[in-house]
Amino acid sequence: MAEHLIPLDILDDLSSRFIINVPEEERKDLVRICFQIELAHWFYLDFYCTEDNPKLKSCGMKEFATHIFQHIPFLKPHVAHIDSVLEQWREYKQNVPTFGAIVLNEDLTKVLLVQSYWAKSSWGFPKGKVNEDEDPSHCAVREVLEETGFDISNLIDKNEYIESTINDQLVRLYIISGVQKDTKFQPKTRKEIKNVEWFALADLPNNKKDMTPKVKMGVGPNAFFMVVPFVKRMKRWVQERQNRERNIGTNKRHRHKSLGDMESISKNKKQQQLISQSVQILKILDHQLFHQCIIAKLHRMRGILHPKTHSSATFLENQILLFMLLNVMNFTTPISIHNYPSEIAMLLFLKNFITSKYQKETLSHCYLAIQLRICHQ
Structure with a gap:
């Protein structure tokens, strides 16, 4: 019989923690009891056999189980067979x-x-x-x-x-x-x-x-x-999971941004295509629209081109406008307005032309045509 190298108060504590509360029907299953004794053994090694208690010596499972069997009344009758009980427990445990x-x-x-x-x-x-x-x-x-x-x-x-x-x-x-x-x-x-x-x-x-x-x-x-044997790995798993979720969130934001950029590019491309198509249409209608517009404008202006009925300034402005309109219509003769600023000429043209019944697209196109021809004088 082993001596009680483990103090009785510690054996009392370990017994009350892990073994005494085992249901009556389970106490006959000595293999089942050995699992509880194992828990008590872990606890004893971890929290009693510390540097703060140098007098307490660590021991193996067999020695510890012997102390427990000797200390607990319902286990004491089985002390003589403890080797056989532990062997059965180990075989069961491994399997x-x-x-x-x-x-x-x-x-x-x-x-x-x-x-x-x-x-x-x-x-x-x-x-x-x-x-x-x-x-x-x-x-x-x-x-x-x-x-x-x-x-x-x-x-x-x-x-x-x-x-x-x-x-x-x-x-x-x-x-x-x-x-x-x-x-x-x-x-x-x-x-x-x-x-x-x-x-x-x-x-x-x-x-x-x-x-x-x-x-x-x-x-x-x-x-x-x-729980301790799993805590570090459990925390590491959580950290890795959170990192993955953050990376997924970042990738989604980048993907959404990229899709937004692609949508913007696609939208701009469509706008450019529409503009290009509009320009092509304007080019096709260019001569017809300009010709009709300018002829109508000239007919209306014939009554105000006489210097006797209008001031010299008005006459001069309308004369410049006439030259510009004719130039736009013909696209051949350069505009001879060397004595007048080109900005005034363009403003005069736009001032009169904006009141016409024709579309603003035609106006813009005509404005650009005049601006280009003036710049290339």
Whole structure:
């Protein structure tokens, strides 16, 4: 019989945390009890065998289990067979991996954790052992549904998970994101899950010495010892996911901008095509429209070109206008207005022509024609 190298008060604490609350019907399953003893062993190594307690020595699973079997009344009768019990447990453990889920809220800032009746002071992910011939993802769906009442079957991605081998046992947690924070969780199994709560991802400890949860929530890192092995990778996954979403958003904005530019270019191209077509039409109608317009204008002007009936200034302006109109109509004789500024000539022409019944497009075209001919004198 092993001596109690572990103080009795520590054994009392570990027993109350992990073993005493196991239901009566489960106590006969010693392999099942060994899983709880394993949790107690992890806790002992992480939070009792520290630099602050140099007198406490770490020990292996067999030695630790022996102390527990000797300390707890309903296990004490099986101390003599502890080697056989542990061997059965190891074989079962190696052949039966555990599957569950890391459930994240919509903005990936909170994670869902459960607290069992058996380990009432500790929080962990909803998970459980796979049944024979059961698909890992189906196991995760079943366990999460049993422990939280929430169905992840439509959210699970078989390729999105974090897994780790902890003390010879495979633990795989599928990552489920986008769950509404106001979802009502109701465990379906009796006396297995005590609480289901959201925890801020930033408040979880990255290691067993991280006091962030103590500062933020008043709960020591020992309450999350089953979560710690996954925290860093879980945070890294969230960071990578957020980076991908930001990159996708940036690409969408760039694509929308590019599409806008293309639409603008397309619109401008259409406008240019319309202008080009208009110019071609004007060129076709050029001689006909100008000829009709100018002949009509000349007929109206014949009555005001006599110097006796009008002032010399008016006569001079109209004479210049006549020369310009004739020049535009013929497109052969240069405009002989060397003594007069070309700007005045153009304004005079436009002043009279704007009142005509002809379209402004014709006016603009005629204006450009005169401007070009004056500039090339």
